[in-house]
Amino acid sequence: MIQNFRRVFLTGLLLILGVQLAIAAEGPGNDSNQIDIQGKLRNEYFLDFSPVFGKIQLPRIIYDNNGLHFFSSTTAAINGNSGLTDEYYEEGHSKIIKNGVIQPVTYELVKDDGGHIIADFSLSVAIVYFMLSGFLVLLVFIYLNKKYSEGVGRETEPKGVLQNMFETIVIFVRDEIALTNIGPEKYLKFTPYLLSAFFMILFMNLFELIPWGESPTANLTVTAALATVTFLVTQFNGSKDHWKEVFWFPGVPVFVKPIMAVVEFLGLFTKPFALCIRLFANMASGKVLILSMIGLIFVFANKFGAGMAYGTSPIWIVMTLFIYMIKLLVAFIQAYIFTILSALFIGLATAEHEHHDAEPAHQ
């Protein structure tokens, strides 16, 4: 068992190292001789398996003033006769044509006849990986549900790596996150949401560590959507006391109450906003850090020549591996922190305080 694990671990390490070397080897060959860090943070409309395989373009769904258009790829959208063109050609550049087909450059679509794109429902990399992680969570939990329905894990001990691993985490989320923050009366109602949030975010964070994988949580829109769900869950389950605390804070002088109302009302929105920014910034900064470490090789090549770059590259590769390990830790910690803060906010909103109005009567 441990032998197998060690073999898998070493193979994984070598694979990651190999991909990093492949990316590093590709760099200087580019005509621009620059690594586009901002470009790596952009939400692209193609899956990039670049050094080994090609780019796979994703379907585009565009809603403009002529109605809804479906295209199988960005190339099809540009070459079709719907008036869509790449932003690059709209700026006046000459068309790049390969095999009689106009090639997309920036993948940003605009209308060339002066019309407007009202909404862009296109699949992007972030959405593809978001849905992939959703399907993975669904598959895993349908499988586990089947096992528990058959009695494995309830009447007998849990069987297999998958069930043991997930049971540990599920019970941790239920007991340490939901129960301690929401309270014994209501925690079971919110455990399913917290579990799905935890595993979705965990899987999304871990996609970054797979070669060619992209982490959707390094995209602000995805984390904003997740934080919005937490916000809605919190507000729709708010107790009477919660709303009383927001608009008419008990226990303070009357002239302070309007000020408290403004502060508390803003607080409703800053909490999920901080959730969204925290997750995004943590995941995106890890990405930038890895690119910067790889970029140092080229900085050294520019300053001191190629020999120095080859000589010091093992240091940067090892540093990159170290950051990979940190990112593995951060993937778990950020999923945990998003979930525990969601649970905390839900717990604060759903708490019903004991009323002390009738207290003098008891005495």
Next chain:
Amino acid sequence: MDMAYLAAGLGAGIAAIGAGIGIGLIGKGAMDGTARQPEASNDIRTSMLISAALIEGVALFGEVISFLLAIK
């Protein structure tokens, strides 16, 4: 344009200083608490992570603004 880079660098550094002091104080408090009461270490660790995350969130606001200044 150059001033924007300067502002971004200074802002990122100052945000990191603030977060460093804050998280350091939390770490100190958690260490003290765990040393005095080792049986409460699980609860202490949980609340330490929560408060570290809250401080980190504020620092990350600063870092994101610095990043936006730098890539403007």
